[in-house]
Amino acid sequence: MNSNSLDLSDLAIKADLADYxxxxxxxxxxxxxxxxxxxxxxxxxxxxxxxxxxxxxxxLLIPESFLKKEADHIEGFAPECAVVTxxxxxxxxxxxxxxxxxxxxxxxxxxxxxxxxRDLPYSVNQWANVVRWEMRTRLFLRTTxxxxxxxxxxxxxxEEADQESRRMLDVYLEFMxxxxxxxxxxxxxxxSERFAGAEKTYSLEVLLRDGxxxxxxxxxxxxxxxxxxxxxxxxxxxxxxxxxxxxxxxVSTRLIGAIILGHQDEKGLILPPNVAPIQVVxxxxxKTEDEKTxxxxxxxxxxxxxxxxGFRVKLDNNEQISPGAKFHEWELxxxxxxxxxxxxxxxxxxxxxxRRDKCEKIKxxxxxxxxxxxxxxxxxxxxxxxxxxxxxxxxxTHHNINSLEELTEVLDTKGGxxxxxxxxxxxxxxxxxxIAKATIRVRDFAEPLTExxxxxxxNKSAGKVLVGRAY
Amino acid sequence: MNSNSLDLSDLAIKADLADYxxxxxxxxxxxxxxxxxxxxxxxxxxxxxxxxxxxxxxxLLIPESFLKKEADHIEGFAPECAVVTxxxxxxxxxxxxxxxxxxxxxxxxxxxxxxxxRDLPYSVNQWANVVRWEMRTRLFLRTTxxxxxxxxxxxxxxEEADQESRRMLDVYLEFMxxxxxxxxxxxxxxxSERFAGAEKTYSLEVLLRDGxxxxxxxxxxxxxxxxxxxxxxxxxxxxxxxxxxxxxxxVSTRLIGAIILGHQDEKGLILPPNVAPIQVVxxxxxKTEDEKTxxxxxxxxxxxxxxxxGFRVKLDNNEQISPGAKFHEWELxxxxxxxxxxxxxxxxxxxxxxRRDKCEKIKxxxxxxxxxxxxxxxxxxxxxxxxxxxxxxxxxTHHNINSLEELTEVLDTKGGxxxxxxxxxxxxxxxxxxIAKATIRVRDFAEPLTExxxxxxxNKSAGKVLVGRAY
Numbered sequence: 021m022n023s024n025s026l027d028l029s030d031l032a033i034k035a036d037l038a039d040y041x042x043x044x045x046x047x048x049x050x051x052x053x054x055x056x057x058x059x060x061x062x063x064x065x066x067x068x069x070x071x072x073x074x075x076x077x078x079x080l081l082i083p084e085s086f087l088k089k090e091a092d093h094i095e096g097f098a099p100e101c102a103v104v105t106x107x108x109x110x111x112x113x114x115x116x117x118x119x120x121x122x123x124x125x126x127x128x129x130x131x132x133x134x135x136x137x138r139d140l141p142y143s144v145n146q147w148a149n150v151v152r153w154e155m156r157t158r159l160f161l162r163t164t165x166x167x168x169x170x171x172x173x174x175x176x177x178x179e180e181a182d183q184e185s186r187r188m189l190d191v192y193l194e195f196m197x198x199x200x201x202x203x204x205x206x207x208x209x210x211x212s213e214r215f216a217g218a219e220k221t222y223s224l225e226v227l228l229r230d231g232x233x234x235x236x237x238x239x240x241x242x243x244x245x246x247x248x249x250x251x252x253x254x255x256x257x258x259x260x261x262x263x264x265x266x267x268x269x270x271v272s273t274r275l276i277g278a279i280i281l282g283h284q285d286e287k288g289l290i291l292p293p294n295v296a297p298i299q300v301v302x303x304x305x306x307k308t309e310d311e312k313t314x315x316x317x318x319x320x321x322x323x324x325x326x327x328x329x330g331f332r333v334k335l336d337n338n339e340q341i342s343p344g345a346k347f348h349e350w351e352l353x354x355x356x357x358x359x360x361x362x363x364x365x366x367x368x369x370x371x372x373x374x375r376r377d378k379c380e381k382i383k384x385x386x387x388x389x390x391x392x393x394x395x396x397x398x399x400x401x402x403x404x405x406x407x408x409x410x411x412x413x414x415x416x417t418h419h420n421i422n423s424l425e426e427l428t429e430v431l432d433t434k435g436g437x438x439x440x441x442x443x444x445x446x447x448x449x450x451x452x453x454x455i456a457k458a459t460i461r462v463r464d465f466a467e468p469l470t471e472x473x474x475x476x477x478x479n480k481s482a483g484k485v486l487v488g489r490a491y
Numbered sequence: 492m493n494s495n496s497l498d499l500s501d502l503a504i505k506a507d508l509a510d511y512x513x514x515x516x517x518x519x520x521x522x523x524x525x526x527x528x529x530x531x532x533x534x535x536x537x538x539x540x541x542x543x544x545x546x547x548x549x550x551l552l553i554p555e556s557f558l559k560k561e562a563d564h565i566e567g568f569a570p571e572c573a574v575v576t577x578x579x580x581x582x583x584x585x586x587x588x589x590x591x592x593x594x595x596x597x598x599x600x601x602x603x604x605x606x607x608x609r610d611l612p613y614s615v616n617q618w619a620n621v622v623r624w625e626m627r628t629r630l631f632l633r634t635t636x637x638x639x640x641x642x643x644x645x646x647x648x649x650e651e652a653d654q655e656s657r658r659m660l661d662v663y664l665e666f667m668x669x670x671x672x673x674x675x676x677x678x679x680x681x682x683s684e685r686f687a688g689a690e691k692t693y694s695l696e697v698l699l700r701d702g703x704x705x706x707x708x709x710x711x712x713x714x715x716x717x718x719x720x721x722x723x724x725x726x727x728x729x730x731x732x733x734x735x736x737x738x739x740x741x742v743s744t745r746l747i748g749a750i751i752l753g754h755q756d757e758k759g760l761i762l763p764p765n766v767a768p769i770q771v772v773x774x775x776x777x778k779t780e781d782e783k784t785x786x787x788x789x790x791x792x793x794x795x796x797x798x799x800x801g802f803r804v805k806l807d808n809n810e811q812i813s814p815g816a817k818f819h820e821w822e823l824x825x826x827x828x829x830x831x832x833x834x835x836x837x838x839x840x841x842x843x844x845x846r847r848d849k850c851e852k853i854k855x856x857x858x859x860x861x862x863x864x865x866x867x868x869x870x871x872x873x874x875x876x877x878x879x880x881x882x883x884x885x886x887x888t889h890h891n892i893n894s895l896e897e898l899t900e901v902l903d904t905k906g907g908x909x910x911x912x913x914x915x916x917x918x919x920x921x922x923x924x925x926i927a928k929a930t931i932r933v934r935d936f937a938e939p940l941t942e943x944x945x946x947x948x949x950n951k952s953a954g955k956v957l958v959g960r961a962y
Contacts, residue, residue: 039600039603039604041549041550041596041600042554042557042596042599043550043552043553043554043587043596046550046551046552047550048547048548048549048550048600049547049548050547051545051546051547051615054545054546054547054548055545055546057548058546074522074525074526075522075525075526075529076519076520076521076522076525077519077520077525077528077638078512078519079512079514079517079518079519079636080517080551080589080620080622080636081514081517081573081622081635081636082514083513083514086513098580099579099580100579101578101579102552102575102577102578102579102587103575103576103577103578104573104574104575104576104589105574105575105576105577106573106574106576106586107572107573107574107624108570108571108572108573108624108626109569109570115577116514116573118551118575118589125512125513125514128513129510129512129519132510133510138811144522148620149551149619149620151551151552153578153579155579164552165550165551165552167548340609
C-alpha cells in the first residue's frame with residue numbers, strides 16, 4: 021500500500037477543488053473541481069447520446085407515496101431521505117421527498133408515455149442533483165448532495181434489458197479507461213449488494229492508491245419490479261398487455277474522488293490529461309526587468325500558440341509568487357505538463373518541460389517542436405496513469421487464499437482485492453463482512469467461471485468473487 | 492394583438508417539449524424541450540466564461556437562519572420557500588430551505604474566500620435547479636422548480652458593481668438578440684419591482700405574440716447589503732477593512748417560454764435556428780416500392796451531407812405516418828426548414844424546401860446548391876424572426892398617453908407597452924396596478940431622459956417608463 025498519499029479531504033481543499041459548506045455533509049464544488057466535472061460531463065454525455073439516449077429533466081421533489089410503491093426500493097432509501105413537509109408557508113398534505121434517485125418519478129411518467137411495442141425501447145437520461153442523508157460523509161466520495169447522471173430505459177424483454185444494462189456498463193468502462201485513465205474491474209454484485217429494487221446490479225470497482233476500493237459506477241437490470249409497481253404496460257405485437265423490463269445506470273461526482281485517490285502521489289493530484297482543466301501551465305522565470313520583458317514576450321507567444329492548437333493552457337504570470345512556489349502549487353493541483361521559460365532557454369531556442377506523472381524534467385526541447393512534444397506527452401501521461409492503475413490493481417489482486425484468516429491477513433497487510441471462492445450464501449458473506457471487515461465487490465466478468473470450494477464453508481462455489489475493503 | 496396563438500400549455504405539450512408532473516407546479520422537461528435548454532446553456536455558458544466567470548456548485552439546501560440575515564431578502568422569499576424539516580429519519584435541529592436563489596449560501600462562502608483587494612473582483616456562476624412555491628404556475632413561465640444560471644460577483648466599489656451588472660445585462664441582450672431572435676427592452680426596475688435585497692435591478696422585457704410582456708432575465712446591483720449581512724470584507728490597498736459590493740444575475744428555463752410565445756403562429760412553434768434541436772427535417776415522398784428505394788437513397792445521401800456540414804438534421808423515415816401528417820407535426824414543432832423529396836425531384840436534380848417562419852415553399856432548388864441554400868435560409872429565418880419581434884415591439888409601444896383611462900384602454904385593446912411619464916411615487920404605481928391592471932416594467936435605457944408630467948398625478952416626472960401587462 022502507498023502510505024505517502026495525502027488525506028483526501030486535505031488534498032481536495034488544498035488543491036482548491038472543493039470546500040466544506042455550512043450544510044451538514046454538503047460540499048461546495050469550487051471552479052477548479054467543477055471544471056473537471058464539466059469535462060467528465062462533456063465526454064460522457066457524447067457517449068450516452070451516441071447510444072441513442074436523449075436528455076430530459078424530471079422534478080426534484082417526489083411524493084412520499086411514490087417511493088413506497090416498490091417495497092425493496094423504499095426499504096433501501098427511506099433511511100436516507102430528506103423530506104419537505106412545509107412549503108409556501110403551509111404544511112403539505114403529503115410530504116415530498118428530495119430525490120435520492122429518480123426511478124419512481126420517471127417510471128410514473130413512463131406509464132403515461134409507453135403504450136405499444138412500437139414505443140420500445142424507450143429511454144431518457146438526466147443530469148441532476150440528488151440528496152441522500154448519509155451518516156458519514158467524505159468530500160467527493162460520499163456527500164449528502166451530489167451531482168450525477170441517471171439513465172433509464174424500458175424494453176420488451178428481460179434479455180434486452182440485460183443487454184442494455186451491460187452495454188451501458190461497457191460505456192462506463194471505456195470512458196473510465198480512455199478518459200479517466202482508470203482500470204476498474206467490472207462484474208455483477210451479490211444479492212445483498214444489489215440496488216434496492218433491482219434484479220441484477222453490475223458495477224465498476226477501482227483500486228485506489230491507498231489500497232482501498234471505490235465503486236465508481238453502477239448499472240442495474242431492474243426486471244419488471246418497478247413496471248408492476250408503476251403499471252408500465254405495452255400492447256405487444258400479439259396484442260397482449262405486457263409489463264416492460266427496465267434498466268437504470270449512473271455515475272456521479274464520486275468519479276472526481278476516483279480520479280484524486282486513483283492517481284495521487286505524495287506531491288498531490290495527478291490529473292488525467294483528458295479531464296485536466298489545465299493541461300499545460302507556463303511558468304516564466306526571470307530576475308531583471310530586461311529578462312522579464314524578453315521572457316514574458318516568449319511566454320505570451322507560447323501561450324497563444326498552444327491555445328490556438330486547442331490545449332487547455334494557463335500562463336501563470338503572477339509576480340507575487342516565486343517560480344518555486346508555483347512549481348509546488350501546480351504539482352499539488354496535478355497539471356500534467358509544466359513549461360518553464362528562462363532567458364537562457366530563449367537564447368538557445370529551447371524550453372524546459374516537466375511531466376507531472378513521473379516528476380521528470382525534459383530539458384532542451386526545441387521551441388519549434390513544442391506543440392508536438394506536448395501532444396505526445398499528454399498521450400503518454402494518459403498511458404502511464406492508466407497502466408499504473410492497471411498494474412496496481414493486478415499486483416494487488418490476491419489469489420490462492422484458502423481461509424477467512426488468510427483473507428483478513430492479506431487485506432490487513434496488503435489491501436487490494438482478494439479473488440476467492442464463495443458458496444453464494446448470505447451466511448458466509450456476513451462472515452466476510454464481520455470478520456474480514458470486507459465486502460464482496462463483484463464477480464469479475466473477465467475471470468472464467470470455474471467451480472471450486474468456498475474458502476469459509478468448503479461448500480461448492482460456482483466461481484470466484486472479488487472481495488475487498490471499500491469506501 | 493395576435494388572437495390566433497395557441498395556448499402555451501397546449502402548445503408545449505402537443506409539441507412534446509414538456510409534460511405535467513404529479514408534483515404540484517412542477518413540469519417534466521421532455522427531450523425535445525430539454526434539447527433547446529442544452530443549446531441555450533451552451534451558447535450562454537460560452538459568453539459567461541468569456542467574461543471571466545467560472546462555474547462552481549453550491550448546496551441545494553440552505554439553513555433557514557441564512558435567509559433571515561438579510562431583512563428584505565427573507566421578506567421577499569419566505570412565502571415561496573419549500574422547507575426540509577426531517578432527514579435521515581429524524582427531525583432536523585434547524586430546518587433547511589431548498590434554494591429559491593443562492594445569494595445567502597454563496598455569500599457565506601465569499602466571506603471565507605475574500606480577504607484582500609487582490610482577491611477582487613471575485614466571481615462564480617452556477618447552473619442549478621431552484622424551487623419557489625408559486626401560487627399560480629404555467630409551463631416554462633412559472634414553475635415551482637425551474638432550471639437556471641445564477642452569477643455572483645464581488646467588487647471593490649459600488650460603481651464597479653454597477654458596471655458589472657450592466658455588462659451582464661448586455662451579455663443577456665446580445666444573447667437574446669443573436670441566439671433567440673428576440674428584441675427585449677432593457678432598463679431599470681422601479682423600487683417596488685426590485686429583487687429582494689438589491690440596490691438596483693435591471694431587466695430584459697420581451698413582447699410576446701399575444702401582446703403580453705415577459706421578464707426574460709434580470710441583473711442586480713446588490714450594493715453592500717448582503718456583504719454586511721454575511722460580513723464579506725476585504726483589506727483595501729490602504730489597509731482598511733471594507734465591505735464588498737455584490738452583483739447577481741440570472742436567466743432560466745423561462746427563456747423557453749419566451750421562445751415559444753415570442754415566435755409562435757397559428758400552426759405552432761417557430762424555433763430560432765440557433766436553438767432549434769432540429770434545424771432541417773427531411774421528408775421522403777413516394778408511392779411505389781421502386782419510388783421508395785430511389786427516394787430513400789437520395790434522402791440518406793442528403794441527410795449524410797447535411798449532417799457532415801454541421802446542420803442539426805433529422806430524416807423522418809417513419810412509414811406509419813403520411814407525408815401530410817409529418818408536415819403538420821414538424822410545423823407544430825417549429826423546425827425551421829423542411830426538405831421534401833419525391834421521385835420527380837430526383838429526376839430533375841432538385842429539391843423542394845419549405846421555410847417555417849413564412850410558411851413559404853421554395854421549389855426546384857438545385858440539389859448541388861442545397862447545403863448553401865439551407866445555410867442562407869437559416870440565417871434569413873433568424874433575421875426574419877428577430878425583425879418581426881422588434882417591429883412587433885415597436886408597433887405596440889404606445890406613446891402620447893395622457894391619463895390612467897387612456898392607459899387602461901390602450902392595454903385593453905392593443906396590449907403591448909405604454910411609454911408614460913410617472914412621478915416616481917409608490918402611490919401612482921399602485922394605481923397603475925389596481926386600475927390599469929399593469930406594472931411598470933422598466934425605464935428603457937434607449938430612451939433619452941426627458942422631464943415631463945406624470946399622467947396620473949400631473950407631478951413632475953424625471954422620464955418615461957414602460958408599462959404593460961406581464962406574465
